[in-house]
Amino acid sequence: MVGLVRAAAYSPGADRPGPARAAADEDLFTLAATALERVLPDPVPSGAPIPIDLVGDFDPAFDWAFPVLLGTPVALHREVGGPAGLRRALERAEPAGGPAHLVVLAELPSRRTGPTAVAKAEDGAVAFLLGDGGTAIAGQLPPPAEGTSSGLPEARAVRRALGEAAPSARWIGDWEPGSERQIDVGAPPAETRFAVSEGAYVSRPRYLENLPSRWRFEAEECPFCGTTTFPARGRCRGCGSREGLRSRRLPRDDALVVAATVIGPGGQPTEFDPQVTAQGGYGVVLAELAPGQRVTLQVTDAEPGRVRIGDRVDTRLRRLYATEGEWRYGRKAVPRATESRRGPS
Numbered sequence: 001m002v003g004l005v006r007a008a009a010y011s012p013g014a015d016r017p018g019p020a021r022a023a024a025d026e027d028l029f030t031l032a033a034t035a036l037e038r039v040l041p042d043p044v045p046s047g048a049p050i051p052i053d054l055v056g057d058f059d060p061a062f063d064w065a066f067p068v069l070l071g072t073p074v075a076l077h078r079e080v081g082g083p084a085g086l087r088r089a090l091e092r093a094e095p096a097g098g099p100a101h102l103v104v105l106a107e108l109p110s111r112r113t114g115p116t117a118v119a120k121a122e123d124g125a126v127a128f129l130l131g132d133g134g135t136a137i138a139g140q141l142p143p144p145a146e147g148t149s150s151g152l153p154e155a156r157a158v159r160r161a162l163g164e165a166a167p168s169a170r171w172i173g174d175w176e177p178g179s180e181r182q183i184d185v186g187a188p189p190a191e192t193r194f195a196v197s198e199g200a201y202v203s204r205p206r207y208l209e210n211l212p213s214r215w216r217f218e219a220e221e222c223p224f225c226g227t228t229t230f231p232a233r234g235r236c237r238g239c240g241s242r243e244g245l246r247s248r249r250l251p252r253d254d255a256l257v258v259a260a261t262v263i264g265p266g267g268q269p270t271e272f273d274p275q276v277t278a279q280g281g282y283g284v285v286l287a288e289l290a291p292g293q294r295v296t297l298q299v300t301d302a303e304p305g306r307v308r309i310g311d312r313v314d315t316r317l318r319r320l321y322a323t324e325g326e327w328r329y330g331r332k333a334v335p336r337a338t339e340s341r342r343g344p345s
C-alpha cells in the first residue's frame with residue numbers, strides 16, 4: 001500500500017522559549033533542506049527522479065539546488081503555501097505511488113514585513129516521505145483548519161490524526177516544539193589554534209563543482225589502494241589514480257570535534273565581514289566525520305566557544321555568505337541534539 005512512510009519536522013531554536021525563529025543563516029531553502037535530510041534515508045536511493053512537492057514560497061531560481069542537496073534526480077512540483085497547499089500535496093502524492101514521493105513545506109513568517117507580517121507564526125519546515133508500504137492518508141486527514149494561513153499547525157494536526165492510526169509511520173524531529181534539548185553549560189573552553197583557510201572566496205564554477213563534497217560530504221574511495229579522499233577531487237590522494245573511484249557519503253551527523261577555536265572580529269575572511277558586523281565572532285571546529293576524514297566547519301546555533309574538543313556535533317546546511325548576487329551555502333556544525341528530541345527512528 002502506498003502511503004506515509006516517515007515524516008520529519010524541523011523547528012529552528014526548538015530549545016528556546018517562544019515561537020520558532022530561524023537563525024540569520026537560515027532561509028526557506030535551508031529549513032526545507034533540514035527537514036528533507038531528516039526524513040530521507042542517507043544515502044538517498046537513486047534511479048528514477050523522486051517527485052517533490054514544494055509547498056511554500058520557494059524561489060524557482062533555486063530549483064537546481066534540490067537534486068544537488070539530495071544527490072539524486074528530482075521532479076519538482078509547486079503548491080502555494082499554507083494548509084490548503086499541504087493538503088493538496090499530500091492527497092495527490094498518495095495515489096501517485098512509486099517507491100518514494102516527498103512533500104515538503106517550509107515557512108518563514110518572521111522575514112515577512114509590512115501588513116502581512118505575522119508576529120506569532122512559527123518559522124519551520126516539515127517533510128513527508130510517502131511510498132510503498134506506508135500508511136494510507138486518504139480519509140485520515142483532519143478537517144481543514146480555518147482562519148490560518150500557516151501550514152505548520154496543519155502539519156501537526158496531520159500528525160495527531162495519523163499518529164495513532166499509523167504505527168508504521170515514523171515521526172522524526174521537532175514535532176513538539178519546546179521538547180527538551182540538551183544544553184551543555186560548562187567551563188569556558190580551552191582555546192586551540194589551527195589553520196583556518198585564509199579566504200573563503202571560491203569562484204562560482206568551483207563552488208558548484210565542489211557541492212557534492214560541501215553539501216553531502218561525498219568522498220571518493222580508491223579501488224587500488226583503498227584510500228578515501230575527502231573532499232572528492234577526482235583523484236586519489238593515496239596513489240594518484242583517477243580511475244574507478246567510488247563515491248561514498250561520509251556521515252553528516254555525530255562528528256567528533258578534534259579542534260575548536262573562536263574567530264574574533266577582524267580574524268574572519270572578508271566574505272564573513274557582514275556576518276561578524278551583525279553578530280560578532282563565531283566558532284570554528286575541525287570535526288572528524290569518519291576515521292581520518294576531517295572537515296573545518298563554522299559553528300552555528302551556539303555561542304562562540306560553547307562547542308569544545310571532544311564534543312559531538314551534527315551538521316546542517318546553512319547560508320555561508322552572499323557573493324556575486326547570490327547566497328552561497330555550506331554545512332555548519334550545530335551542537336548534537338539528544339535522542340529524545342530526535343524521536344524514534
Ligand SMILES: [Zn+2]
Nearest residue numbers: 222225236239
Ligand atoms: Zn589510490
